[in-house]
Every structure is written in structure tokens, then in C-alpha cells.
Amino acid sequence: MAPGFTGRFVSPNVPPQPGSRRSGRRKGLIVETSTSPKAAPSFFERNHLLLRRLHSLSGIVPIGVFLIAHLTTNSSLAWGKFGLRGQYPELGVQEGGVAYFQKEVTWISTQIPHLLLIEITLWGAILFHSVLGFMYARTGRSNTSSYGYGANWRYRLQRVSGYIGILFIFYHVATLRWGWTFLVPGGTKWDHHFSASTLASALRGGDNFTAAGVVVSAFYLIGITLLVFHFANGLWTAAITWGLTITAQAQRRWVYVCFALGAGLMAMGWSALIAAVMLNPAQARQVELKMQSKAGEAAAAITAPAASAKAGDPNRPSGQE
Amino acid sequence: MTTAPSAANRAPAQTGRSILVRVLRCDGPGKPSRWEEFKVPVEKSANVISVLQYIAANPVTAQGQPTTPVVWDSGCLEEVCGACTMVINGKVRQSCSCLIDEYAPREGDVMTLEPMSKFPVIRDLWVDRSRMFHNLKRVKAWVPIDGTHNLGAGPREAPGNQEQRYVMSTCMACGCCLEACPQFTLEGDEKKWDEAFLGAHAINQARLFNAHETGKALARERLDQLAGPGGVNDCGNAQNCVKVCPKKIPLTESIAAMGRAVTVHGIKRFFGL
Numbered sequence: 251m252a253p254g255f256t257g258r259f260v261s262p263n264v265p266p267q268p269g270s271r272r273s274g275r276r277k278g279l280i281v282e283t284s285t286s287p288k289a290a291p292s293f294f295e296r297n298h299l300l301l302r303r304l305h306s307l308s309g310i311v312p313i314g315v316f317l318i319a320h321l322t323t324n325s326s327l328a329w330g331k332f333g334l335r336g337q338y339p340e341l342g343v344q345e346g347g348v349a350y351f352q353k354e355v356t357w358i359s360t361q362i363p364h365l366l367l368i369e370i371t372l373w374g375a376i377l378f379h380s381v382l383g384f385m386y387a388r389t390g391r392s393n394t395s396s397y398g399y400g401a402n403w404r405y406r407l408q409r410v411s412g413y414i415g416i417l418f419i420f421y422h423v424a425t426l427r428w429g430w431t432f433l434v435p436g437g438t439k440w441d442h443h444f445s446a447s448t449l450a451s452a453l454r455g456g457d458n459f460t461a462a463g464v465v466v467s468a469f470y471l472i473g474i475t476l477l478v479f480h481f482a483n484g485l486w487t488a489a490i491t492w493g494l495t496i497t498a499q500a501q502r503r504w505v506y507v508c509f510a511l512g513a514g515l516m517a518m519g520w521s522a523l524i525a526a527v528m529l530n531p532a533q534a535r536q537v538e539l540k541m542q543s544k545a546g547e548a549a550a551a552i553t554a555p556a557a558s559a560k561a562g563d564p565n566r567p568s569g570q571e
Numbered sequence: 572m573t574t575a576p577s578a579a580n581r582a583p584a585q586t587g588r589s590i591l592v593r594v595l596r597c598d599g600p601g602k603p604s605r606w607e608e609f610k611v612p613v614e615k616s617a618n619v620i621s622v623l624q625y626i627a628a629n630p631v632t633a634q635g636q637p638t639t640p641v642v643w644d645s646g647c648l649e650e651v652c653g654a655c656t657m658v659i660n661g662k663v664r665q666s667c668s669c670l671i672d673e674y675a676p677r678e679g680d681v682m683t684l685e686p687m688s689k690f691p692v693i694r695d696l697w698v699d700r701s702r703m704f705h706n707l708k709r710v711k712a713w714v715p716i717d718g719t720h721n722l723g724a725g726p727r728e729a730p731g732n733q734e735q736r737y738v739m740s741t742c743m744a745c746g747c748c749l750e751a752c753p754q755f756t757l758e759g760d761e762k763k764w765d766e767a768f769l770g771a772h773a774i775n776q777a778r779l780f781n782a783h784e785t786g787k788a789l790a791r792e793r794l795d796q797l798a799g800p801g802g803v804n805d806c807g808n809a810q811n812c813v814k815v816c817p818k819k820i821p822l823t824e825s826i827a828a829m830g831r832a833v834t835v836h837g838i839k840r841f842f843g844l
Contacts, residue, residue: 405809493831
């Protein structure tokens, strides 16, 4: 043994005994594993992998999937006229957008089963993702001033977009879904029978633009932009986290895919916002009223044959008679 | 892949010039830091080490104030030991391979030298990197061959496997990847090291030894460690590590590969396989 050696050879595989000499720091040449008695591992420590991966997964399913569906629906305010397939031929591009958007909203609010359950799942997922995301983000310290590489900026932006994005989501859901009208300039309450007109006045701060409305619209622009980035970039990092993309080339290829998806979502989000802000709420209301009266006529047309069937339709099976 | 010298100035160097070297000094652990400036005549092919040697021989600041010699750590002086790693002009790199001509080519150019910020300072530019060794122990970065009897010849290693492992094995534990990492932060309390982020170097070593035919024996234990607090999941994918690695080790590929291994390991563990 070398002269001056005062330590012991210790196998790091042997579990330490509390209070044994191994709880010391450094003894001679051998740096011993720090094995000072520790508190029992916390819930977060015991389920570290599960929580980390659920955090990653929840950003894609359900939140990311919902984001795609949500922005696609909303962008119909811009392109809806072309989705009407000849229905309402008298409507222009903007009015057609209102009509199609209203059709979509009506479909969602009347046709999707267990809508509230889906909503609660989403809210729960967003809460889970944001609380854990906040905790995880606090463990890092951005250093783009020293290392201004692209991926490092995206690391920083991912965290900033998370912080601002969750504030935006809260404002968005609270005002338009939960009806917290005291947060809406002009106090418009969103109504799914008047989906486009009430949306437009909530964004504008009334039927006409107000200063507060411009602030709200700008907040929407920032919020949508940051959240789309957050999703696209999160999809890129998730592929590394789960080990889908390993080589640098694979990671670069996946950047292109995520960028394309992000660009598409950005185009949809921006076009939806621009279409909504440009909308005259009064005009939009006329389109929505027209649709409601048409829907009323259609409903009457559906119930009428049913009533006549009861009276004895020759085409209906009459086994019970 | 660009390494830290992108901070370098590429103008042709003047001969017989003097440069100003700003050094972030600290008298000992826990003591406050202060900047000191030194005017240093630059010899041909001077590097940061020769500049520091000049300062050690002439410990007088640019203001003419006598001071103590600047302390730094160094070993091989050929960028293979990692001991002289420090933050030069705001970016981490080895000081031995840092040529003054590239960084301060004109009379009066300023260079800044700081100790790495992610490790406790022992004195001046000398830091205590024992947390790196601790993290290597956490992932059991060794081949288990110790026994009481002759274990015989090891398994054959395929040349392709060897080739893939070679670049990973060139890690000299210099700490550049950790200094540049936004997720790896200074942790003075040794008790917290077991839960703090391992960093790219240890994750890469776990991959290296998990790919080794004999090292594989400890693969599950390494994956348990990587799946836990401070493991591979704590990586935030800023990917600075691979940019500053002087050995050009594909650290981000190692992180992704261990991410995949931990995914499989976690699923197996979940179902009790």
C-alpha cells in the first residue's frame, strides 16, 4: 500500500450502514461515495421517471392533439366559405367563415358525447403539464448570453412560452368558456349560438375596437404564437426524451417535420385570429341569426315527416299495429 | 459543429504587442470574487497558460498594484487531461489550447479568464470538480472485473461496437459540457449531489459502459440511476454540451440513446419484467 494512504478501499456496491465511517467525506486517497443518511425519498423522487414521461406525453396527448383540432376549427373563420360546399351561396368569404365556424361550434356542442368529461380531462392535463413544467423549468438557468446557439435559444423560449402560455390559456378559458366576463373588456359573454360575433367582440373589446380590446387581441397573438412554438419544439424534444431520434441527422430531420407542423399550426392560428379580429360583430350576428332560422326550418322539416309517419306512412314498417 | 473558439478574433496578430488580461480572482472557498487586470507582453505562439505563467512571475496588476500570483490548474498541456478548463472570453474551453493570437491579435486587446461557474472555486481559476467523479460513480462508469478468482477471457468485442465506443471513451472529464449546460447548476452541498442532474459526461459514460460486453453486467443499475432524479430525463435539450465538447463526443446522441434505453427499461420495470 502506498505510504500516506489513510483510507480504506470501499466497494461502492455495498450499501452503507448509517453512522458508519463511510458517511465521511474524504479519507486519504479514496474519495468515498457520499452516503450521509437521507430523508425517505419524496413522491416526486420515487415516481421521477413516470412523472417526467407523463409530463412529456400529456403535452402531446391530449393537449397537442387538442391544439391541432382547436386551431383547425378556429381557422375555419378564415377559409370556412370554401368548406360550405355551395351551402349559403349568398355569403361572402368573411360571412361564409362565420357560417362554417358556427356550424363547427354547433356540431361540437351538440354532437360530441361526454363533452364536459373531455373538457375536464383537458383542463386536468393542462394543469398537470404546467405545474410539473414549472417545477422542472425552475431547475435550470438559461445562459443564452454566453452560449447563443439555436437549440439553447429554443430551450429558453420553451420555458418562457410555457410561463406566458399558461397565463394565456387561463385567460382564454376563463373568459370564453367559464364566462368570467369581468376580465373581458366590454363584458361580452361568449355564446356558442353566436360563436363568431361574441368572439369578435370579446377580442375587440366591444362591437368596435377599444384600446383594451387591442391589448386583448395582441395578447392572443402572443399567446397563440408562443403556444404553437411550445408544442412544435416540445414535439422535437419529446422525440429525444423518448429515444425516438438518436443520431444528429435523425434529430435534424425531425426538426424539419416539427417546423412544418409548427408553421402549419401557426398559419391556422394566425389566420383564425386575424379573421376573428377583422370581423364586424353586428354583421356576424346577422349570419348567425340567419343560420338559426334556417336550422329551425330544417328541424321543422325533419319533424314534419316524422309526424306524418305516425299518421300512417305507407313506407314505414307497421309491425306494431 | 463549432467549438468554443468561435469567440476568437481572426485578425492577423501583431508581433511585440501587449494585451490586457482580466482575471476573476478569488482567495479561497466562500470568499468574494474580484476582477484584476494584468498587462502581458505576448510572445510568439503564446497560449493562456504561458500568459498565466508570466503573471505568476510578475504578480503586478496593470495599475501597478502588487498582488498574489494567479492560481490555476493544468496537467498535460495538450488538451487531453481537461485540468486547465476555464471560461475564456465568456465561453468554456481548455486554456492550454487557447492561442493568444486568435483571441487578442492587436495591441491592448482584452481577454477575460474566469473559473468554471458550475464547480466550487478552490482559488482563482482552480475549481473542485469532484462532483464529476461522484457522478461517474453514480452511473457505475466502470467494467466490473474484480473478483477473487480468475474470470478468464472476456467476451469478444465486435469491431463496429469498438469503433462506436471509441469516441465516447475519449471523454477527459474536463467539465465543458457541464459548464455550458443550463440544467447543470452549481451545487455546493454534497448531500444533494445524488439527486442533482448528472450532466452529459456521466450519461455518455453510462452509454459507453452499457455498450461494453463486460460492462453490460451493470446495465440495469446504470439505467435505474439514469431513470431516477437527476438522470437523463432532467436534460432540457439545450444541446450546448455537444457544441462545446473539445473531443467532439456526440453527447446529444448519447443522451437520446440513454433516453431510449430508459424508456424500454421503464416499460419493463412497469410490467415487472
